[in-house]
Amino acid sequence: MYPTIALASASPRRRELLQQLGVNFELINPDIDESILTAEPAAEYVSRLALAKAKTGFQLIAQRLPVLGADTSVVIAQRILGKPRDKTDFLQMMQLLSGQTHQVMTAIALVNATQQLQKLVITDVSFREITSDEMHAYWLTGEPVDKAGGYGIQGLAGKFVARINGSYSAVVGLPLCETDQLLQQLQR
Numbered sequence: 400m401y402p403t404i405a406l407a408s409a410s411p412r413r414r415e416l417l418q419q420l421g422v423n424f425e426l427i428n429p430d431i432d433e434s435i436l437t438a439e440p441a442a443e444y445v446s447r448l449a450l451a452k453a454k455t456g457f458q459l460i461a462q463r464l465p466v467l468g469a470d471t472s473v474v475i476a477q478r479i480l481g482k483p484r485d486k487t488d489f490l491q492m493m494q495l496l497s498g499q500t501h502q503v504m505t506a507i508a509l510v511n512a513t514q515q516l517q518k519l520v521i522t523d524v525s526f527r528e529i530t531s532d533e534m535h536a537y538w539l540t541g542e543p544v545d546k547a548g549g550y551g552i553q554g555l556a557g558k559f560v561a562r563i564n565g566s567y568s569a570v571v572g573l574p575l576c577e578t579d580q581l582l583q584q585l586q587r
């Protein structure tokens with residue numbers, strides 16, 4: 400049986416994935432500056448943000464419950480792709496991803512008064528070639544706008560995914576296997 404926690408996230412995907420684990424949780428939404436530091440490697444960036452969400456969330460609820468934070472970025476050719484700013488930004492992302500293999504990095508952090516537990520999960524995702532017509536049509540569905548890399552593997556973009564090597568739930572936003580492991584490490 401898991402302890403009750405707080406999930407520091409506005410992402411409906413993370414909420415659903417945590418429900419899938421059978422965890423009882425409250426939702427909180429701490430405000431975090433998501434800017435990338437100069438020359439910051441992607442793995443450090445997502446890890447820093449996940450921890451910042453959990454730590455800020457823990458203070459927000461006056462240290463009442465352990466807090467889980469997570470962050471997901473798409474990484475290709477040393478570039479960190481967050482959510483697309485607009486259609487032009489989205490099309491540039493799709494051109495980078497089409498016909499290529501990229502990494503999806505999801506970091507999770509679980510914080511209480513005495514512990515700061517962290518994990519980083521890296522998954523390789525290979526896209527088939529995507530035509531310009533498909534890119535434009537996909538943008539019009541509205542799905543890309545709130546997703547790292549401008550796509551949702553769990554949605555209409557599933558058809559672009561030729562192969563995945565790693566954790567499907569991590570790509571969607573919360574790695575279930577590793578989240579369970581962190582929860583097991585919490586001292587009660």
Ligand SMILES: Cc1cn([C@H]2C[C@H](O)[C@@H](COP(=O)(O)OP(=O)(O)OP(=O)(O)O)O2)c(=O)[nH]c1=O
Nearest residue numbers: 408409410470471546547550551552570571572
């Ligand atoms: C790659 C990919 C990302 N995503 C989503 C997961 C995350 O919600 C989002 C990445 O943005 P994040 O900044 O990690 O998360 P968020 O702003 O949505 O939520 P919060 O910071 O409050 O926890 O992209 C998918 O849903 N499917 C995918 O295939």
